[in-house]
Each structure stands twice: as structure tokens, then as C-alpha cells.
Amino acid sequence: MEELLLDILALLREGAHLDTATLARLVRARNVDVREVSQHVSKKGLHPFYLHVKRDDPERWRSWEIDESLERRLLDAIRVKPRRTASGVATITVIARPWPCGGDCLFCPNDVRMPKSYLSDEPACQRAERCFFDPFLQVSVRLAALGDMGHPIDKVELIVLGGTWCDYPAPYRRWFVRELFAALNCSDAERAAEVEARRARYRSAGLTTDPQRLAARASDAQQRVNEGRTTYAQALAELYGPNTPWHDLTAWQQADQGEVECQHRLNERAAHRVVGLVVETRPERVSAAGLAAMRQLGCTKVQIGVQTLDERALEACGRLAAPAQIARAFALIRLHGFKIHAHLMPNLPGSDPAADLRAYRTLTSDPRFCPDEVKLYPCMLVEGTRLGALHESGRWTPYDEATLTSLLAECVVEAPPYLRISRMVRDISAHDIVAGVKRTNLRQQVERAVRQSGRPVDEVRYRELATDRADARRARLRAHRYDADVAREVFLEWVLPDERILGFLRLSLPTAHGARVMEEEGLPTCASHAMIREVHVYGAAAPLHRTSGGAQHQGLGRALVERACRIAQDEGFAHVSVISAVGTRDYYRRLGFRDDGMYQSRDLGKNPAQDAEGPPACDDARRP
Incomplete structure (x- = not known):
């Protein structure tokens, strides 16, 4: 592995650009005379090997004479699947435990080992089953995998799948989210110890992660479901209901809101901050109370079938x-x-x-x-x-x-x-x-x-910019306006001359109809507040407080927020709110926002963060 790494360093010192094809040729050249396949080197092993030597064999690492600039280019070159963080954040998908579904759609899979509509062979589902569907274990495993592949993992979007989120009991939903945050808040040593303790607890309860045993356990129920002799919900009751190990676990798989908020506060300054939390639901299960409960858990996006x-x-x-x-x-x-x-x-x-x-x-x-x-x-x-x-x-x-x-x-x-x-x-x-x-x-x-x-x-x-590098000085700010039923929407985007996007912001301006709905439904939002629903800057995810080769950490997000505030003020709004993720609260505080219930808000006209020259100019492109 060291010889391959030195080959790469030599090319980088010559100023060469290492694309996927070049790296593949280097790997093949090192493996050509190695008969034993288990001894072959691979791109996948480069990043863990490099970190291992740097951490555990510093003298050997110093002999490679790698400065900060060379290290940055090296890590870019050996990162596995760079597209995974091309959107600007590291995404971790987790699956909730199997649970009955209120729907019975004609096309929906009925795999009794999984939540409704998911299949046990899907990659995220395989990871979840190997982790007993435990959120702490799933996040820990994925965090380690992304880190080993060379991805920055200090900004994380959590995507919770598993059918309809609102169908799960509230104590379980709170526990699930608490554990997602807990896995990101603890130290590496604490996380490793907790992973071992949890796996032991599940095994002692009689559960297994062996695929063959899991398939055998579910085979009879699955066959009856496939033949229409029993329903998916009835099969779940047999496999996960009373008198099963899964049922016994429900006693500790619950939490109260105070415990969730404690983990939220820790995450505001954690090494791995949550910049987005996504859940999914069905339209008929959407209610004002259910959405408020999602927001209390820190959710920022809703997937809807x-x-x-x-x-x-x-x-x-x-x-x-x-x-x-x-x-x-x-x-x-x-x-x-x-x-x-x-x-x-x-x-x-x-x-x-x-x-x-x-x-x-x-x-x-x-x-x-x-x-x-x-x-x-x-x-x-x-x-x-x-x-x-x-x-x-x-x-x-x-x-x-x-x-x-x-x-x-x-x-x-x-x-x-x-x-x-x-x-x-x-x-x-x-x-x-x-x-x-x-x-x-x-x-x-x-x-x-x-x-x-x-x-x-x-x-x-x-x-979108994806993994490409960009000169933000060449970008211009453009606004697209369109009407939604309860709000006028503004989509602000930083675009390059070739139309690639460096970043964008979504701003909602509630209408009179929207104000009536807010009042009738008793929503936690206010008609006098414009709402920033999303701010996103592209480019390969940069570690917090550093600058990537893409667009992140070049002031583009701040400029988007300032332009949104100016638009809201011009439209007659007295305040702007933002549906901030837990891990972005501190960022918005630095932009003059204050904590305001489930959101963060800023009074317009009182803007300590705005530069003296004001927000940048903006092209206004109304949607026909």
C-alpha cells in the first residue's frame, strides 16, 4: 500500500491531476505481479492506511514529507466515492424498525423483515438489520465508513426512512432521534464502547444479525404474506409483537422531549453537527400537530409520498x-x-x-x-x-x-x-x-x-457544482419568483456564467390565505414573519471553518441570507424566521438571528451582521 501511495504523491508533486482513470491505472500496475488476490492494493484502502500511518507511525509519515497543501490534494485524490459529499454535506440514512402501516398500496413491497415498502436487500436496509435497527449503531457504523473513505463528517444530514414516521409511537420517535444525536455528540472512544455494549445487549435479548438465521425466522410468515393468507401487519405482530425479544426492547426504546433537547444543545457545538433531519410520511397522515412534533425533534425536511x-x-x-x-x-x-x-x-x-x-x-x-x-x-x-x-x-x-x-x-x-x-x-x-x-x-x-x-x-x-472547483467571484445572484397556494416563493441562487449552481436559498412570503390557515390551524409560525426554508452551498463538503475547493465557506451563504432579508423587508415583512437545523443554530446567531421557539428569527431593520455596503446585487427572473 505504501508503494502505491508514494506513486500518487510523486505525480501530485509534479502537478499532475489524478482523475479516476489515472488512479485505476496506478492500482492495476501495483497488482499486476501479485498472484494472491487478498494481497492486492485498492483505492478503498488508501485513506485508512494513510490515516493509520499518520496517527500511529509519525516518524514514517514525516519521511513522506507531506505539507498541508500536498495533503489536501492527496486526500482529494484518494477519497472514495467523492459524489457522496458533493452536495455539501455528508448524508447518513437510517431505517426505523418494522412497524405496521396504515395503508395497503397495490404496488408496495411486503418484506416482513423491513418497514413497509422497503426490502431487506437494499443497502441501507442491510446496514439497519446488521445494527438491529438501532439508530445509535446505524449512525456510528456509517460515520466510520464515511470517515474511512476520506469524507469530511463534521456536517451531517440525517435521513430517517421506514415508512410513515407519524405511525410510530411518540416515545419511540423521541428515543430514535435522541440516539441519532447521541451518536454524533460523543467522542470516538465513547462511541466505540457504546457500540460494543449495545450489540451485546441485543444479542443477550436473543436477537441476531446473521442473514441466514434472519431469513429462516421470517420465511414462513413471508410465504403466507406472499400467498395472501395473512397480512403484513399480522405477520409483524407474530415477529415483533408480544412474547418476542423485540417486544421486550420497547421498554427502553423510549424517551421524553427533555432528553431530546439535551442532545440538541450538545450538538450545537459537537464535532459532528446535524445540518438537516429528514423524515417521511403520507399525505393523509399530515396534521398541524404532527408537523409541530416533527419540528420539536429538529426536523427540517419532509418526504411525502x-x-x-x-x-x-x-x-x-x-x-x-x-x-x-x-x-x-x-x-x-x-x-x-x-x-x-x-x-x-x-x-x-x-x-x-x-x-x-x-x-x-x-x-x-x-x-x-x-x-x-x-x-x-x-x-x-x-x-x-x-x-x-x-x-x-x-x-x-x-x-x-x-x-x-x-x-x-x-x-x-x-x-x-x-x-x-x-x-x-x-x-x-x-x-x-x-x-x-x-x-x-x-x-x-x-x-x-x-x-x-x-x-x-x-x-x-x-x-449543481458537485465535486468541481469554482471561483465564487465569477458568480452572480439570481432570483426566481413563483406562487404557491399559501405563500409567494423566492428561489435565490448563485450561478456561474455556465449556469452551474454554487448555492441557493428558499424564501417563503406568507400570503393572506396562508395567514388564515396559520390562524385556523394554530400553527407555531407567524404571518408577519417571512420564512427561510433552506440555505445550501454546494461543493465538496468542507470541514467547519475551512475552505473547500468548491463553494462552501466563501461567504455565499451569508450573502444569500442578507439578500433574503432585504427582499422580505421590501415586501413589507417585519421579521424573518429560519427553520434552522440543530447544528446550524450557532451560524444563524452569528448572522443576527435569535432563538425563537421552534425557529430562529431576526427583526428586519436591525441587522448587526450586514456589511456596510449591503447585500449583493440580484437579477430578478420571474417564472412565466
């Missing part, structure tokens, strides 16, 4: 929420300040490509909806779902690859400039898919089709 706005397809699939109920859910989520991340499923029973495109256009242009992000998940058939009967009878057929690619490419091209399409395919193993798209690189194929069309693209992910 829309699937379609076509009423015929909704009815055919057994979805419980009609478009009017979905619209109400969007309004409440927006007025609470959350980012809105909608799930949409093309190719549902009862739909067709034209109807799918109409539903997408309605979702992204109708003021009742207008989400900030969208996941486009083509419907696919997995074993054990009621969709199987329709497929066998010929009443549902998956789109061919060309049709699906064309549809998704049109969605990308028609996306408004404030919308980010986060994903285009579920992370499901090909052997689990009975019928439907199995191409894991579907997004690359879609974007290739978009490029070949020559049509302009405004969609956010297509334009």
Missing part, C-alpha cells in the same frame, strides 16, 4: 389521499417552514406516459403543490405485492426502457429552476424485481438523452 395526482391511478392503487388532501398537506408543510420532498411514481396501474407527464406538470406548476425536490420512482413489480395479479392478467405492464427514458428526460427538461430531482430509480437489487426497470444507471442514461436533445435544462441537480 404523492405517487400521482391522477385520481384514476390513485384509486386503482389503493392510495388513501385525494389531490385535495395532498394539497392541504403541502400547504401545512410549507407554512411550518419545512422543505418539501415529493415522491412520484410513473407507470402506476391505471396510468400511461401521457398521464404521468400531466401529473408531473401539475405537481411542479400548480400553486397547490410546487415541491422543492422530487423523487421519480418508476413502478416495478416485486414478489408478494398485489400488483402481481394485475401483471399476470396483463392489466399492468412495465414501460419499456426507451419509453421510460423518454418520459424521465422530458421531466428533467420541463423542471422549473427551483426543483431538484433527487433520484430516478429505487435502490432495489435486480433479483428482487419481477418486472420493471433493472438499470441501476438509469439517471445517467436519461441525462445522456437530455444532452443529446440539445434542450436547455433548469433542474437543480443537473446544474
Whole structure:
């Protein structure tokens, strides 16, 4: 491994740029004469090896004569999967324990080892099962893995999956979030000790992480569910209900709000700060009280399963929420300040490509909806779902690859400039898919089709800076304004001359209708407050208080906030609130915001943080 590392250092000293292909050639050259595969070197092992030598063999490390500049370029070169932190933060996905679901959708997987709609072969689900679905263990394992791959891990977005968050008991939800934060707040030594203690506790309770034993334990119940002889909920009661080890664990898997807030306070200055907390729900489960409870836990974004706005397809699939109920859910989520991340499923029973495109256009242009992000998940058939009967009878057929690619490419091209399409395919193993798209690189194929069309693209992910370096001095600030049902929205973005995005901000300006909804529902937000719902600066995630080669820590976020405050003031608002994540509270305090209940607020006209020359100039581009 040392020889490979020295090869890389030699090229870096010569000023060479090490791309993926160059690094792969170096690895192959070092392995060519090594017959024993177990002795082969790999890029994956470079970063842990380097850190190990630097920490445990300082004399050897000094012999490499690495200064700060060279080390920075070396770590950039040997980072594994650099795209993982290209959005600006390190993302950790965790899965809650299996729990009954209030819905029974035609297409939804019924894997009894997982929460509803998830499959045990999905990567995040495999990690969760190996960790007994324990949030502390899941975060600890993922934190170590990202660190070993060379990613900065001091700014973390936590994504909590597992079906409908509101369906879980409140004490369990509080415990789950408390443990997420606790894993990030403790020292490395404390975390390692707690990981061992927890694993021992689960094993002593009679639980296992052995895949074969887990599959055998669930096989009978799974077969009965697949054959329709029992329901998913009934199977969960057998496997996780009374007289099972899982049921005994519920006595300590609970917490009160005070314990959560204690971990919040610790995280404000922790080594690994939470800059986003995401949960998912269904439209019919959205309520003012439920959203307030999410906010108390520190949530900043809500994923919501829309699937379609076509009423015929909704009815055919057994979805419980009609478009009017979905619209109400969007309004409440927006007025609470959350980012809105909608799930949409093309190719549902009862739909067709034209109807799918109409539903997408309605979702992204109708003021009742207008989400900030969208996941486009083509419907696919997995074993054990009621969709199987329709497929066998010929009443549902998956789109061919060309049709699906064309549809998704049109969605990308028609996306408004404030919308980010986060994903285009579920992370499901090909052997689990009975019928439907199995191409894991579907997004690359879609974007290739978009490029070949020559049509302009405004969609956010297509334009984001990602891992590239950028000169912020070449960027200009641009505003896109559009109407939502309960607020006028402003999407501020820093863009380069080639239209790549360095950063953006989402600002909501409540309307008179929004003010009435706030009053009627008793929301914790106020109509006299504009709301900053998101601030995001791109570029490879930079450690706190350092500057990356991308756009972070160059003052772009602060400039976005100042421009948003000026816009709000010009629109007649007396205050600006921000739905800050726990780990960003201190940042906003430095910008003149004060803690204000579930949010942070700043009085307009009293701005100790603003530079004397005021916020930067801004191009105003109204959406047609």
C-alpha cells in the first residue's frame, strides 16, 4: 500500500491531476505481479492506511514529507466515492424498525423483515438489520465508513426512512432521534464502547444479525404474506409483537422531549453537527400537530409520498389521499417552514406516459403543490405485492426502457429552476424485481438523452457544482419568483456564467390565505414573519471553518441570507424566521438571528451582521 501511495504523491508533486482513470491505472500496475488476490492494493484502502500511518507511525509519515497543501490534494485524490459529499454535506440514512402501516398500496413491497415498502436487500436496509435497527449503531457504523473513505463528517444530514414516521409511537420517535444525536455528540472512544455494549445487549435479548438465521425466522410468515393468507401487519405482530425479544426492547426504546433537547444543545457545538433531519410520511397522515412534533425533534425536511395526482391511478392503487388532501398537506408543510420532498411514481396501474407527464406538470406548476425536490420512482413489480395479479392478467405492464427514458428526460427538461430531482430509480437489487426497470444507471442514461436533445435544462441537480472547483467571484445572484397556494416563493441562487449552481436559498412570503390557515390551524409560525426554508452551498463538503475547493465557506451563504432579508423587508415583512437545523443554530446567531421557539428569527431593520455596503446585487427572473 505504501508503494502505491508514494506513486500518487510523486505525480501530485509534479502537478499532475489524478482523475479516476489515472488512479485505476496506478492500482492495476501495483497488482499486476501479485498472484494472491487478498494481497492486492485498492483505492478503498488508501485513506485508512494513510490515516493509520499518520496517527500511529509519525516518524514514517514525516519521511513522506507531506505539507498541508500536498495533503489536501492527496486526500482529494484518494477519497472514495467523492459524489457522496458533493452536495455539501455528508448524508447518513437510517431505517426505523418494522412497524405496521396504515395503508395497503397495490404496488408496495411486503418484506416482513423491513418497514413497509422497503426490502431487506437494499443497502441501507442491510446496514439497519446488521445494527438491529438501532439508530445509535446505524449512525456510528456509517460515520466510520464515511470517515474511512476520506469524507469530511463534521456536517451531517440525517435521513430517517421506514415508512410513515407519524405511525410510530411518540416515545419511540423521541428515543430514535435522541440516539441519532447521541451518536454524533460523543467522542470516538465513547462511541466505540457504546457500540460494543449495545450489540451485546441485543444479542443477550436473543436477537441476531446473521442473514441466514434472519431469513429462516421470517420465511414462513413471508410465504403466507406472499400467498395472501395473512397480512403484513399480522405477520409483524407474530415477529415483533408480544412474547418476542423485540417486544421486550420497547421498554427502553423510549424517551421524553427533555432528553431530546439535551442532545440538541450538545450538538450545537459537537464535532459532528446535524445540518438537516429528514423524515417521511403520507399525505393523509399530515396534521398541524404532527408537523409541530416533527419540528420539536429538529426536523427540517419532509418526504411525502404523492405517487400521482391522477385520481384514476390513485384509486386503482389503493392510495388513501385525494389531490385535495395532498394539497392541504403541502400547504401545512410549507407554512411550518419545512422543505418539501415529493415522491412520484410513473407507470402506476391505471396510468400511461401521457398521464404521468400531466401529473408531473401539475405537481411542479400548480400553486397547490410546487415541491422543492422530487423523487421519480418508476413502478416495478416485486414478489408478494398485489400488483402481481394485475401483471399476470396483463392489466399492468412495465414501460419499456426507451419509453421510460423518454418520459424521465422530458421531466428533467420541463423542471422549473427551483426543483431538484433527487433520484430516478429505487435502490432495489435486480433479483428482487419481477418486472420493471433493472438499470441501476438509469439517471445517467436519461441525462445522456437530455444532452443529446440539445434542450436547455433548469433542474437543480443537473446544474449543481458537485465535486468541481469554482471561483465564487465569477458568480452572480439570481432570483426566481413563483406562487404557491399559501405563500409567494423566492428561489435565490448563485450561478456561474455556465449556469452551474454554487448555492441557493428558499424564501417563503406568507400570503393572506396562508395567514388564515396559520390562524385556523394554530400553527407555531407567524404571518408577519417571512420564512427561510433552506440555505445550501454546494461543493465538496468542507470541514467547519475551512475552505473547500468548491463553494462552501466563501461567504455565499451569508450573502444569500442578507439578500433574503432585504427582499422580505421590501415586501413589507417585519421579521424573518429560519427553520434552522440543530447544528446550524450557532451560524444563524452569528448572522443576527435569535432563538425563537421552534425557529430562529431576526427583526428586519436591525441587522448587526450586514456589511456596510449591503447585500449583493440580484437579477430578478420571474417564472412565466
